[in-house]
Amino acid sequence: MDHNNIIDSTKDWHEDAFDLTRGIAAYTRSPLVARIAKVLAKHPQASIANAFNHKQVACKMWARDELHNAFGGKYQRIWVLGGWYGVLAAMLFDDARFDIGSIETIDLDENVAAIAQTLNGNDPRLIARTCDMYALDYAGGKPDLVVNTSCEHIADVRGWLDMLPGGTRVLLQSNDYYAEPTHINCVSSQDAFERLASLSSVSFAGTLPQKKYNRFMLIGTA
Numbered sequence: 001m002d003h004n005n006i007i008d009s010t011k012d013w014h015e016d017a018f019d020l021t022r023g024i025a026a027y028t029r030s031p032l033v034a035r036i037a038k039v040l041a042k043h044p045q046a047s048i049a050n051a052f053n054h055k056q057v058a059c060k061m062w063a064r065d066e067l068h069n070a071f072g073g074k075y076q077r078i079w080v081l082g083g084w085y086g087v088l089a090a091m092l093f094d095d096a097r098f099d100i101g102s103i104e105t106i107d108l109d110e111n112v113a114a115i116a117q118t119l120n121g122n123d124p125r126l127i128a129r130t131c132d133m134y135a136l137d138y139a140g141g142k143p144d145l146v147v148n149t150s151c152e153h154i155a156d157v158r159g160w161l162d163m164l165p166g167g168t169r170v171l172l173q174s175n176d177y178y179a180e181p182t183h184i185n186c187v188s189s190q191d192a193f194e195r196l197a198s199l200s201s202v203s204f205a206g207t208l209p210q211k212k213y214n215r216f217m218l219i220g221t222a
C-alpha cells in the first residue's frame, strides 16, 4: 500500500468506509458500529450510509428517548413495520435502558431481511420478516408495541391502524419531506399527523426539525 497516496478515486468507497467504521468501532467500543462495517463488507448493495446517516440516527434516538419516557423500557414483543435494514431494532437492543424479549422487523422488500440480520449480529431476539404490514395478524401476534416510522411510505395510515386491536401501544413517525418520490403520504404538520392517525390516546406528540424537513412523532394507543 502507498501511504503517501492521499485518495485513489478508482478505489471502491466501501473499502475506505469499512476501514473507517472498524476504526470508529474500536475507538468507541461500539459493537453496533462494528456491525455496520460487516454490512459494508457483506452487503455492498445496501444503502446503509443513507439508513444510518446523522438525520436518521437523530430521529431514532428521539424515538428511543420519548418511548422510554412514555411507556418505559420493558417489552415482550415489539413489531417494527417498514423496518428497512433493522436500524431501529439495533439501536433499541444497543440501549441499556431497554429490556426487550424480541423485535420483529417487518418489511415488504425481500432484499432487506438479510441486511437487518447482519446489522443485528444474528441476535436470536431479532426476527426479520418479509411481509406487507397490511397482511399481518395483529390480534394473533399480540405485539405489546407496534412501531411504524415509515408512515410517509404507506397510503392509508388510519386504515392500517384499524387493523390493530384497540388499545395497542404504537409509536408512529411521518414527515413533510414531499420532495422524496417514495414518500406517497407526507403530512404538512404535527396537527395534520394527529388528525390523520386519530389515536384513541396520545402520550407524546412532537416535531423534530431537520434541515430539509420536519419529522413528526406520535406515541399512544391505536
Ligand SMILES: C[S@@+](CC[C@H](N)C(=O)[O-])C[C@H]1O[C@@H](n2cnc3c(N)ncnc32)[C@H](O)[C@@H]1O
Pocket (backbone or CB within 6 Å): 056, 081, 082, 083, 084, 106, 107, 108, 109, 112, 131, 132, 133, 134, 149, 150, 153, 154
Ligand atoms: C425507506 S424505508 C424507512 C424510512 C423511514 N423514515 C425510517 O427509517 O423509519 C421505508 C420502508 O418501508 C417499507 N414499506 C413500504 N410499504 C410497506 C408495507 N406496506 N409493508 C411493509 N413495509 C413497507 C419499504 O419497503 C421501505 O423499506
